[in-house]
Amino acid sequence: MATTDQDIRWELSDLCSDADEAREHWDAASARARDIATRYRGTVGELDAPALRELFDELDDLEQELSRLGVYSYLRLSMAATEVEANDLATFSRERSAEIENDLVFVGLEWIAIADDRAEQLLASDELAAYAHKLRVERLEKPYVLSEAEEQALNARRPMVSAWQSLHDRQVSTMEIPFDAGDGPEPHGVSRLLSYLYRPERELRLRAVDALYEGLEPRVDVLAAAYDALVGDRLTTDRLRGYTSPMQPTNMANELDDETVEAMMSATEESYGIAHRWFAAKAERLGLDKLTLADQYAPIGDPRRFTWDEAVDVVDRSYTRFHPRLAEIFRECVDAGHVDVLPRQGKATGAYCTSVSKTILPYVLMNFTNRLRDVSTLAHEFGHATHNVLALEGQTYRSHRVGLPLAEVPSTFAQSIADDYLLENETDVGTRAALAADRLENAFAAIYRQSVLARFEQRAYAVRGEGRSLAAERLNELWWEENGKYYGDSLEMPDGYRMGWSYIPHFIHVRFYTYAYSFAQLVALLLYRRYREDAKAFAPKYLDLLRAGGSASPADLVAPFGLDLRSPDTWREAFAELEAFCDEAVTLTAQAQQ
């Protein structure tokens, strides 16, 4: 076994040989799109089912070509953010892609315009079965689409909306807060300050939190003004379109009904006690009477280092144990050079997985630094990759895609498979403690925090809807109250935390975006519970779920597992599973201290 980590990089030739070839292929794709438009524009409403099928297959093929070229240019940029050629290609690709989208936008519009009864007849045909769900979902927008002139007028004010968003982004991204992390004072941005919350030195964590609030203070009025303008604008547009609640557009995009989302969020609030129990245990481990916000993510345990080969081995073995097919896909991707491993100057940070097409395996970006957390990340990203591959095997390209709530389910699930494997096989107590604590705290961050964020938004929209403005003072108050419900007496919120809402980009860009994270984490927990009850029966059914891609709504996709998402009891069951994570973390962190 190799003990040193090789610099393993993406093999991009599966996508394209070079930037010149990519440009040529973009030109060819543009020509294809124009050709489709010439042949079909104005006729979609008159096509019968076989002719529609032909059109959708042609589009599906073209979309995979666009995906291949788009991914190529995106990956080039991820490898070298400042390289001129990569940036030129990215600009070129964006322009071509927008142009092609414009050429083909008529298909969706003409499809929606077809009368309901005729559309239903077409959707019931065998020919359109492979596209039926996605085509139905598109039509759900129909009642909320206005006349062409009204839509144009609404579109015309888009730059103004973006201006508020840009103003907010700029206010946050240009923050330069002087902070001394030990090497003298240096200007810090928000995310760099927040990264100190994962450091063992308490004094550093506390100072970082204070510095953040000091930095936000002079900007919070402008941040509130941007939010107030956007919420006001969204509420006005909602009224014009006829939406009945501010959450409705997001819920529709997520294919979840209001009842499901509310059942999930209420069950989440009922179970805050699990978090309180962990916060108390964590305070004890850290030798504190009570946690304060800066201690929430303080590391516990002392994990050992992992080589790249060890990480690959953990994912390979844990996937194999679950179902050999998952491990097979994982190894195929690694062997094909579809994972880029080490951090480098100019390479994108973080980790992601991107799906390409039916004939090209997905690509995964890692920034592997030998940490325990990187092993979980590898399992997570290949949860996405295995989902992509199986969904593309089972579905058309258009139908393989899932919305945000379901997209994070297989990745979270895969992470659990690997974490459990490690917990069973790892002998180092510090590593086991860190793993159990990490996994619990990640689940809290996804489930509880994201749900608090959504509740805060609900309150803000309600206040604005009653004609009151969202000044900083008022937003501070709503934020404080909603967070207070979560943390209760078990964790102390410093006064500056009142401004904690102000730098969160989701509020500004996509309203109610965050509850999808809670949803994914909870559904993954529910599936994991089913798996532990009966591993043999579960695995093949789970692979069917992956193969189903986005061919049905989330509720229908999880129904075979006996999950009724509208029932609060379903969600309560997920919290029973979270409780087990909590027990484990409490026990293992106690062992590590002995």
Ligand SMILES: [Zn+2]
């Ligand atoms: Zn993910």
